[in-house]
Amino acid sequence: MLIKFVLLLMVFIIAIYFMIAANHTRTEAWKKILFSIFVIFMVVATISPNITNSLANAVGVGRGADLLLYMLAVAFVFVVISIYIKFQEYEQRINKLARSIAVAEAEAREKQKITNY
């Protein structure tokens, strides 16, 4: 079963990548925990896909693949919103930075004018 090998390899790479990135940035603890659970789930679901099937049946969904799709849809929206908010925060920072540059430069120019008189 080549697909299992490929999927596990990808999960492994993603996990390593996250560890490195999380070390650099100050990722919040809950995000780390959430991600660890996610990785474990991915590994389990790859090794024995039947587990997702029984999980799906338990919540009233026909197939495990369908359940994954629904969860993916929700996760996607969540990610988009959090990126959007993050993006706005960065815009605010850039605004403040640009504003202080503009004011500082204007002040310097006015001082120059005065000394030229």
Next chain:
Amino acid sequence: MNDSVYVIIPVYNEAKVIRKVVQEVLDVFPNVVCVDDGSVDNSVNEISTTEAHLVKHPINLGQGGALQTGLDFALLNPKAQYFITFDADGQHDLEDVKRMLTELKKSEYDIILGSRFLEKHSSVKVPFKKRVLLRLALWFTLFTSGLELTDTHNGLRVFNRKAAEAIDITLSNMAHASEILTIIRQKKLKYKELPVTIHYSDYSMAKGQSMFNAINIIFDLMVKGRK
């Protein structure tokens, strides 16, 4: 006597008209702050030929961002007591500004807002499409900020130092007009509207707001409301 008055003019690609507008304002008020919001035309050079203070944004921050920069700059001078926001396209009337300033000085109001709809006295009629758009903005303002106003998106405002220090515009696009109103309510500033005349020229109409932007504004304010 107008030494303590600062007129803030956000400028974005207004090279055709800006010098004339600034000169006219300078005849009445000696302190004019032009905030260039990253214009790609000749606006900066046109402003440089006047006696106005020039503050240049290194990148485009939107009109609200430009107003905030102008305020920050003007507030650096402790003598600055009165602040005026004025549009660069020459649609405002200096006689209105003088009236608003006199009213502010003799009253206990913190901020005087210009309104196109307060009285039927305005000599130039507001175009129909514009009127519909502005009417929608009123309902929206009443709904979100609880302020009863007749004209929420008028660029002409006169206010004192207390109001100037309270204003902190974070939205970069035209939503800043609603944001200022929200600040008025939150900081409990005393406000009043006075009728003003807007000179709609072909130039200012071409630069005006489109219907689509109204949707942008509503969306932005809703996202901001979550804070």
